[in-house]
Amino acid sequence: MKKIILTLAVALGLGITQTNAQKLSGGIKAESNLSNFILSDLGSAESSMKLGAGIGGFLKYDLSDFFAIQPELMLHFKSSKMEHNTTKDDFQYIGFNLPVYAMGQWQNEGGNRFYAGVGPYIGLGLGAKYKDADIDLYEEVAGQKPMQRFDFGFGAQVGYEFNEGIQINAGYKLGIIDALDAEKDNTTMLPQMVSLGLGFRF
Template identity: 25%
Template sequence: MKKVFVLMLLCLFTSVLSAQISAKPGLRVGANFSNFSHTDFDYRTDFYVGGFVALQLTDFYAIQPEINYSRQGAVADLRYYDNGTITSFEKDIEIEYLSMVFINRFSFYNVNMHMGPTFDIELNSSVPTNIDFDMGVTMGIGYTLPMGLTIEARWKRGLFDVLETDDYNGTINTVGDNNANNVFQLGLAYSFKAKGASK
């Protein structure tokens, strides 16, 4: 009898949950301010653009898978010693990624918190890299306006050593080991009308 009762509760819970789920597709666009850990390189400013589907499971919680095109990297002010002479030049380090993000979104009134894992596939790079993909963690905060537009600020930190450190030996820049992606994002997201059952 207990098993039947538990099964009935599970079926009821599943039915209620399914009835409340709504899917909100949307678009994201904004600016990247990126660098690498364990370097003294300057931040590089570029952009990201992508799309998402927010699956609203409860009033305050949604799962939001995203696919983004993200241009990252850094600006290196390289200086070499050569026979007592210092030669300086600026090097633009650009890496392009197809970024897949799985955001857990918690909303409190118009404020929402973002947290989740990322998986990036390298599309192109202006310098040699150690690895052609990256994994990381994204955290952020957003404020949603009544018309569905959200102002977002996020921080994405990679887990893997991206740069070929040996390429920067001989410079007087600080380039240590484990040069992971470090990206701050500031942008906008827009959600379209929800598809599915209304709450």
């Protein structure tokens, strides 16, 4: 009797493990992006989008045939043109981005899949500077940093996956925390980014 119970327990455990493995998948992705800042109370200052890139990976856990949770870890290089009166310079940024999307997904008869999702993200800047001035914007000046490393906001993503696992996707992210540190009580800089990418799910 004990052997029968043990055999059933092992079989049940293997079945649960196999089911969870079937629900979990992962992949890699690369994308191009356009980014800038939404400015407030900065007078005549303007921020224009420039081209950047990103690379990273994702995990996908299927909660059902129509719903999944998808966290991602991306390394982004972003660039934008900053103008204030007669001064112009390129803002350059490199850092990590961790979004978690709640995904809706719909599969057709051919096995291809359309998906769309929204969710929050957190970001950590590794480096930020103005190209010509070559100023580290995370370095303290007179006890204050011009910009802060951490970012938080929300994003959206839509995509199409072919049955071979190849993906085409587009996304948008908007930060809701002021990127400024030293002047954050007087002005606001909110980062935004649009992206277009390719991915492969294993």
